[in-house]
Amino acid sequence: xxxxxxxxxxxxxxxxxxxxxxxxxxxxxxxxxxxxxxxxxxxxxxxxxxxxxxxxxxxxxxxxxxxxxxxxxxxxxxxxxxxxxxxxxxxxxxxxxxxxxxxxxxxxxxxxxxxxxxxxxxxxxxxxxxxxxxxxxxxxxxxxxxxxxxxxxxxxxxxxxxxxxxxxxxxxxxxxxxxxxxxxxxxxxxxxxxxxxxxxxxxxxxxxxxxxxxxxxxxxxxxxxxxx
Amino acid sequence: xxxxxxxxxxxxxxxxxxxxxxxxxxxxxxxxxxxxxxxxxxxxxxxxxxxxxxxxxxxxxxxxxxxxxxxxxxxxxxxxxxxxxxxxxxxxxxxxxxxxxxxxxxxxxxxxxxxxxxxxxxxxxxxxxxxxxxxxxxxxxxxxxxxxxxxxxxxxxxxxxxxxxxxxxxxxxxxxxxxxxxxxxxxxxxxxxxxxxxxxxxxxxxxxxxxxxxxxxxxxxxxxxxxxxxxxxxxxxxxxxx
Numbered sequence: 001x002x003x004x005x006x007x008x009x010x011x012x013x014x015x016x017x018x019x020x021x022x023x024x025x026x027x028x029x030x031x032x033x034x035x036x037x038x039x040x041x042x043x044x045x046x047x048x049x050x051x052x053x054x055x056x057x058x059x060x061x062x063x064x065x066x067x068x069x070x071x072x073x074x075x076x077x078x079x080x081x082x083x084x085x086x087x088x089x090x091x092x093x094x095x096x097x098x099x100x101x102x103x104x105x106x107x108x109x110x111x112x113x114x115x116x117x118x119x120x121x122x123x124x125x126x127x128x129x130x131x132x133x134x135x136x137x138x139x140x141x142x143x144x145x146x147x148x149x150x151x152x153x154x155x156x157x158x159x160x161x162x163x164x165x166x167x168x169x170x171x172x173x174x175x176x177x178x179x180x181x182x183x184x185x186x187x188x189x190x191x192x193x194x195x196x197x198x199x200x201x202x203x204x205x206x207x208x209x210x211x212x213x214x215x216x217x218x219x220x221x222x223x224x225x226x227x228x
Numbered sequence: 229x230x231x232x233x234x235x236x237x238x239x240x241x242x243x244x245x246x247x248x249x250x251x252x253x254x255x256x257x258x259x260x261x262x263x264x265x266x267x268x269x270x271x272x273x274x275x276x277x278x279x280x281x282x283x284x285x286x287x288x289x290x291x292x293x294x295x296x297x298x299x300x301x302x303x304x305x306x307x308x309x310x311x312x313x314x315x316x317x318x319x320x321x322x323x324x325x326x327x328x329x330x331x332x333x334x335x336x337x338x339x340x341x342x343x344x345x346x347x348x349x350x351x352x353x354x355x356x357x358x359x360x361x362x363x364x365x366x367x368x369x370x371x372x373x374x375x376x377x378x379x380x381x382x383x384x385x386x387x388x389x390x391x392x393x394x395x396x397x398x399x400x401x402x403x404x405x406x407x408x409x410x411x412x413x414x415x416x417x418x419x420x421x422x423x424x425x426x427x428x429x430x431x432x433x434x435x436x437x438x439x440x441x442x443x444x445x446x447x448x449x450x451x452x453x454x455x456x457x458x459x460x461x462x463x464x465x466x467x468x469x470x
Contacts, residue, residue, distance in 0.1 A: 067407035210299035
């Protein structure tokens with residue numbers, strides 16, 4: 001083992017960067033997909049159609065009450081079965097953990113984003129919707145043109161903070177043997193017995209990125225707060 | 229049809245059934261959650277208080293702690309405590325070799341989760357104290373209490389009541405986060421669930437049971453905290469007069 005060996009890091013840097021690229025990609029896809037699905041879920045939850053709102057509430061609450069690790073494994077088993085059911089294939093397709101992770105995080109994050117969006121929509125004064133109706137807009141038009149733009153603007157800092165949480169949560173896919181940033185470090189740590197170097201590096205990189213992003217969100221929050 | 233019989237079948241060890249195996253995992257999960265919760269609330273309170281004082285040094289240290297523990301993924305923190313710390317600090321290594329591996333895993337997990345959650349609770353305690361009118365502190369000092377006494381008898385009793393709702397959800401998060409301790413090999417509920425899935429190929433039964441158990445624990449905490457909130461409510465305050 002010996003001391004801290006920087007050379008050990010440099011040699012495996014390309015492999016680690018590939019892992020980091022996967023982590024970033026998964027984070028971005030899940031954040032965008034989760035926000036879109038989350039908006040639909042929030043609208044469903046606020047809907048006056050009782051069964052629809054109960055269904056959305058049930059989905060959101062159950063996703064939020066079980067450990068993410070459990071959700072990751074559930075989707076790892078369920079995604080092939082769901083795809084088989086959707087496509088009517090004879091055998092469940094082999095999709096692998098790398099790809100099932102996209103399903104998992106979009107569907108899981110949607111539940112969290114939905115609650116943020118719901119709070120954003122509920123922060124808009126009721127008169128706005130009344131005014132939109134008075135102008136002759138339909139419900140979808142009122143939502144798309146009047147309510148959601150304001151709600152999303154108010155919610156942007158919280159959505160971004162949740163995305164930083166997501167960026168960190170994505171690391172759990174490493175436990176499914178996926179080569180994300182942490183997964184890549186785990187593999188090198190085991191292969192070369194470089195536990196100290198690998199995990200310290202991962203911690204430092206994650207810290208620097210998350211800290212910088214959260215400082216950026218703080219500044220954005222202040223700017224948005226001034227304009228209002 | 230449901231195939232619940234699997235929970236009454238023996239594990240390959242022979243001594244226990246799969247149902248008992250999951251329950252033994254649940255027991256460790258509960259010990260872990262309780263231990264980590266105590267550390268988190270104690271340390272989180274100290275950090276939260278320190279961050280509301282006038283001492284630049286303590287505020288900086290408190291903020292630094294919160295930023296450090298919030299910006300590193302929990303999984304990586306587990307690895308740092310379990311793999312890196314013993315390699316870097318020889319006394320920890322000696323301690324790890326001296327005790328039973330399961331004990332070392334449990335202790336590591338309690339410390340790791342406790343310190344991780346403390347950063348979040350520090351945030352809540354701080355905002356609880358800051359949400360009180362400034363006059364409360366002044367009134368305490370005017371009565372001749374020391375700053376420490378003012379915190380103890382005036383500010384904290386109200387601040388804790390105010391933060392019960394976010395503290396409830398953080399406590400439920402703690403239960404969910406405890407599953408990550410599986411990564412260092414602690415035989416808690418998620419570990420036993422995976423083990424059962426892998427050895428019996430009854431993934432749906434195993435993960436279904438674990439889901440029910442985790443939800444039950446989270447729901448129990450929710451009810452306990454709701455009871456605490458009612459029991460400690462101050463009449464005429466914060467929905468206390470119902």
